Amino acid sequence: MPGAIYAEGLVKTFGDVRALDGVDLDVPEGTVLGLLGPNGAGKTTAVRVLTTLIRPDRGRAVVAGLDVLKKPNEVRHAIGLSGQFAAVDEYLTGRENLEMVGRLYQLGKRDAKARSVELLERFHLADAADRPAKTYSGGMRRRLDLAAALVVSPPVMFMDEPTTGLDPRNRQQLWEVIQELVAGGTTLLLTTQYLEEADHLAHDICVIDHGRVIARGTSDQLKARTGGERVELVVHERAHITPALEVIRAFGKGEPTVEEHTRKVTVPVSGGARLLAEVIRELDAHGIEIDDIALRRPTLDDVFISLTGHAAEAADDVGSGEPGPADAMKQEAVKQEVVKREAET
Amino acid sequence: MTVAGGTLSRRPVPTARGGAVQSVRDSLVVARRNLIRMRRIPEVVVFGLVQPIMFVVLFSYVFGGSIAVGGSTDPSLYREFLMAGIFAQTVTFATAGAGAGIADDMHKGLIDRFRSLPMARGAVLTGRTLADLVQTALTLVVLAIVAVVVGWRVHDGVPRALGGFALLLLLGYAFSWIGALIGLSVRTPEAATSGGLIWLFPLTFISNAFVPADNMPTVLRTIAEWNPFSATVQAARELFGNLPPGYPVPAAWPMQHPVWASLIWSVVIIAIFRGLAVRKYRSATA
Numbered sequence: 001m002p003g004a005i006y007a008e009g010l011v012k013t014f015g016d017v018r019a020l021d022g023v024d025l026d027v028p029e030g031t032v033l034g035l036l037g038p039n040g041a042g043k044t045t046a047v048r049v050l051t052t053l054i055r056p057d058r059g060r061a062v063v064a065g066l067d068v069l070k071k072p073n074e075v076r077h078a079i080g081l082s083g084q085f086a087a088v089d090e091y092l093t094g095r096e097n098l099e100m101v102g103r104l105y106q107l108g109k110r111d112a113k114a115r116s117v118e119l120l121e122r123f124h125l126a127d128a129a130d131r132p133a134k135t136y137s138g139g140m141r142r143r144l145d146l147a148a149a150l151v152v153s154p155p156v157m158f159m160d161e162p163t164t165g166l167d168p169r170n171r172q173q174l175w176e177v178i179q180e181l182v183a184g185g186t187t188l189l190l191t192t193q194y195l196e197e198a199d200h201l202a203h204d205i206c207v208i209d210h211g212r213v214i215a216r217g218t219s220d221q222l223k224a225r226t227g228g229e230r231v232e233l234v235v236h237e238r239a240h241i242t243p244a245l246e247v248i249r250a251f252g253k254g255e256p257t258v259e260e261h262t263r264k265v266t267v268p269v270s271g272g273a274r275l276l277a278e279v280i281r282e283l284d285a286h287g288i289e290i291d292d293i294a295l296r297r298p299t300l301d302d303v304f305i306s307l308t309g310h311a312a313e314a315a316d317d318v319g320s321g322e323p324g325p326a327d328a329m330k331q332e333a334v335k336q337e338v339v340k341r342e343a344e345t
Numbered sequence: 346m347t348v349a350g351g352t353l354s355r356r357p358v359p360t361a362r363g364g365a366v367q368s369v370r371d372s373l374v375v376a377r378r379n380l381i382r383m384r385r386i387p388e389v390v391v392f393g394l395v396q397p398i399m400f401v402v403l404f405s406y407v408f409g410g411s412i413a414v415g416g417s418t419d420p421s422l423y424r425e426f427l428m429a430g431i432f433a434q435t436v437t438f439a440t441a442g443a444g445a446g447i448a449d450d451m452h453k454g455l456i457d458r459f460r461s462l463p464m465a466r467g468a469v470l471t472g473r474t475l476a477d478l479v480q481t482a483l484t485l486v487v488l489a490i491v492a493v494v495v496g497w498r499v500h501d502g503v504p505r506a507l508g509g510f511a512l513l514l515l516l517g518y519a520f521s522w523i524g525a526l527i528g529l530s531v532r533t534p535e536a537a538t539s540g541g542l543i544w545l546f547p548l549t550f551i552s553n554a555f556v557p558a559d560n561m562p563t564v565l566r567t568i569a570e571w572n573p574f575s576a577t578v579q580a581a582r583e584l585f586g587n588l589p590p591g592y593p594v595p596a597a598w599p600m601q602h603p604v605w606a607s608l609i610w611s612v613v614i615i616a617i618f619r620g621l622a623v624r625k626y627r628s629a630t631a
Contacts, residue, residue, distance in 0.1 A: 048457075048630060051461045053630050054628070055628075074463075076461060076463035077463045081458065083457060084454075087455050087457060087458040088455075089378060089382070089455060091381065091386060092378060092381055092382070096381060100374060101458075103371075104374060104375075104459070104462045104468075105462055105463060106367070132385060
């Protein structure tokens with residue numbers, strides 16, 4: 001039986017850009033799929049196809065058991081969409097926004113009102129309920145946007161880069177919301193370019209690049225594909241590098257590598273934390289003083305680079321995983337670029 | 346935070362849906378939203394009034410006296426003649442408002458949200474144009490008061506005058522559908538505003554709105570006489586009793602039957618542009 005979100009061979013081109021080039025997806029009910037990829041990889045296009053906003057050139061999609069192409073309006077009753085740019089009317093108050101969306105989900109006046117009260121409360125917007133959304137902070141707008149997507153508690157949710165541009169605190173809050181939603185049985189497709197986010201939230205991950213799924217699996221499976229764990233240590237003095245190498249070689253599965261200027265020695269290992277304790281004891285026995293030692297597992301960054309040959313984000317951001325204003329600007333620029341391209345077709 | 350869908354009381358059940366009833370209901374929900382916006386951004390309404398009021402005053406006092414209508418350059422005759430033209434020009438400027446509003450909704454991702462909701466397809470646009478209609482009506486009321494202050498009067502009774510205003514509003518409504526299509530076709534509200542205005546200048550000036558068309562070169566005169574805009578101006582003038590004595594009514598059909606011509610033009614514009622705009626909306630995405 002296909003999952004709550006199912007897609008087969010989705011193709012969508014804008015001019016000569018193949019935004020989707022044969023994408024298959026299958027998200028079992030009650031799970032989270034993280035759609036991971038750099039800007040322009042096709043993530044947003046995939047979401048737009050699945051939420052009935054655009055028709056694919058080829059392929060088939062089923063959401064909540066309903067054919068997206070044949071029964072778009074029924075699909076719209078069963079989904080919630082929370083976009084990258086908080087789509088709320090900034091001149092309406094939080095309450096007015098939610099009531100409007102409720103009415104447009106075809107709720108009765110009373111239901112729409114009651115539901116707004118409830119959502120405002122739950123999303124900690126009750127105090128700001130009667131202020132225009134214009135006066136909200138970025139985090140509050142995102143929460144309002146998400147609340148709007150939840151007006152009818154849709155069984156299937158789509159979130160397109162829900163935390164892009166948010167500060168770490170707001171991001172953390174949104175993650176908690178998402179985790180609660182999923183605990184409540186919602187099926188979620190989440191796009192992100194933050195590897196950390198997919199790692200944290202998603203049961204399954206699809207890595208997508210140039211409109212194609214280039215890898216899928218759990219976070220652990222993907223990491224395992226990139227290779228195992230390693231011990232990284234920093235010795236206190238440069239003179240200790242050579243003796244440290246001697247010690248560590250005995251534990252390693254492969255040849256250790258040295259970074260002279262940071263006094264860092266790295267060696268691939270297997271054996272986990274227990275091994276780490278032994279390494280420390282042995283270094284101690286040899287009188288080698290260390291500043292830092294850690295057991296490192298590959299991050300999704302490593303996975304992404306090994307899969308695509310390029311980083312998930314621009315070089316200066318690799319590994320940081322921290323969304324900053326620069327990211328948002330970059331994204332805006334890329335988005336406009338895509339829009340232009342779409343407009344030309 | 347405790348916000349999980351599961352912890353919320355229950356899943357609200359949608360009411361009966363589909364068909365014309367839902368269409369009307371959804372349109373009214375969207376219209377209400379746009380009216381709330383207008384109330385919160387009164388500058389837009391105020392600036393929308395400044396220009397036509399300026400036109401009333403400038404045209405009356407600067408051109409009045411130099412433009413002959415019905416063989417007379419009596420400024421009070423020109424003022425009466427002018428008002429229907431300015432009213433009509435004002436209602437067509439609703440185009441820019443509708444266009445800018447819808448382009449803004451596209452730009453901000455609101456159209457994406459609306460399109461992902463199970464709502465009637467035309468409702469976002471119908472709601473917007475209905476809200477514009479309300480704004481246009483308010484503008485006309487203010488403008489009519491200013492016109493009365495500078496000496497404009499209706500001479501054939503209130504019911505006929507209201508008929509004239511109804512035709513003007515219908516024209517404005519028709520033009521806001523053109524605006525809706527422009528708003529969906531451009532990428533920014535700024536482009537929609539200028540794209541909604543530039544063509545209105547030749548349209549409203551190559552007409553009988555400000556000067557009688559009979560002094561224009563033949564080509565322009567023919568355009569002016571068949572201009573949809575002229576039909577409504579002529580109809581309003583007739584219904585207000587503002588045609589100067591001895592004013593020669595051109596032989597062209599729309600000028601001879603301006604009320605019918607105005608109705609037909611407006612309905613045709615709505616039919617065409619509503620169709621195109623709704624079609625465009627169905628595939629519009631930010």
